[in-house]
Amino acid sequence: MKRIGSRLRSLTKGPRPRLWNARSMIALGLSVALCAAALSAEGQIIDAARSGDVDALRSLLAEGADANTTQGDGMTALHWAAERGHSAVAELLLSAGADGEAQTRVGSYTPLHLASRSGYGPIVRTLLDAGADPDATTTNTGVTPLHLAAGAVGGADAVAALLERGATVDAREASSGQTPLMFASAYNRSEAVVVLLQHDADPAVQTKAVDVLRSMAIDREANQRFRDAIDDFRDAEAAGRDWEPSPTNVQAAIRAQREFLLSDYDPGPVDGVSLARVNSEYPGGPSITHPPYRESLVGRTGGMSA
Incomplete structure (x- = not known):
């Protein structure tokens, strides 16, 4: 027992850890709270747009949240609303000054590209009404919104909206020169094919040889x-x-x-x-x-x- 007691006393000897004073702890707590609040506000507006929560988004904007909050990859709240098909959210963001021509860091995709790729005709019209470029071209594959809409499930309405606003019907993407009609044909989007042909798409155009x-x-x-x-x-x-x-x-x-x-x-x-x-x-x-x-x-x- 004496040996054990001696061993325990030796283990408890030595300098005690320094304790932070109350002032340091309070300062640290305030710093963490402020950082968390800033991160939370940025994340909340993205989350509200992504989930289609109009009420939450309206409250955040009323409190001063930035309608052009951007993620590290360049995705804005408007990008998420366009990709998820949340029309009311897109309209609210645009009315609050969201940039309809914002681009992702990879590929320079605009909200119109994402709405077209998802085949959401109503949002495509909303973005076009706000001045979005119907012929905006991505920097990685060189496609326009019309290419993406032509290949989308249920994208015929988006195709029609783009063509009504002057999209180039036979635009060619960068890699092999495919047209929107080729995209629609390759993905078996028969309704989109009909709309494109009604707007004089040329079925004889060939890809690059x-x-x-x-x-x-x-x-x-x-x-x-x-x-x-x-x-x-x-x-x-x-x-x-x-x-x-x-x-x-x-x-x-x-x-x-x-x-x-x-x-x-x-x-x-x-x-x-x-x-x-x-x-x-x-x-x-x-x-x-x-x-x-x-x-x-x-x-x-x-x-x-x-």
Whole structure:
């Protein structure tokens, strides 16, 4: 027992933890409360718009909440109302000064894009009445609201609303040149197809035709431009074999590659022979020619209509 008691006393010896004084605790509590209140106000207006709670939203706006509160991804309360189909919420936000042209950080989607993608005709009309651009184009895929409405379930009313307000009926998206009619046809949206044809959509328009071998030659040259840029940095720094490019070096090389791809580079006549790789199967073995087999079989893609 004496040994145990001695052991316990040794464990309880030493400096006691400092206790915060009352003033420090109060200051910390007020700081936390203020931060929580600010975060709560921002989150509440987004939540009210997302859930369609008009009364809660009206109260928040009356208390001074910002109608243009934005999330980290660029989504505003109006974006959420448009995507969820909450017409009354969208109208209230617009009347409170919400920006109808606000864009997401990725793709630059406006509320009109999201309402169109969800096929909500009434909100599409509300946004158009507020001045939304019917031909706004996303920066990632190059689609307009009409493309998205044409492919949406029940999107015929949204399609009609956009066309009535001047949307370009045969607008082409960026990747392959598809039109809204192609979107509607691909997703089997027959009602949207009818509306588009009634507004003179051209069923004979074709997607971009891609010469696969030519594209392969351009891609190879672009990759070489990237490697050349990295080599230039290595030479400028007189670095040895262990040299590694910095993030700034890599970014500059990527910019050079992108500028090349945006140019009108013509690789000239290309075929499977000119694009073949020559190497050996093993060290010291004979050189073997490897033409691009799959690409040669495909040849060309695209050129399809609705």
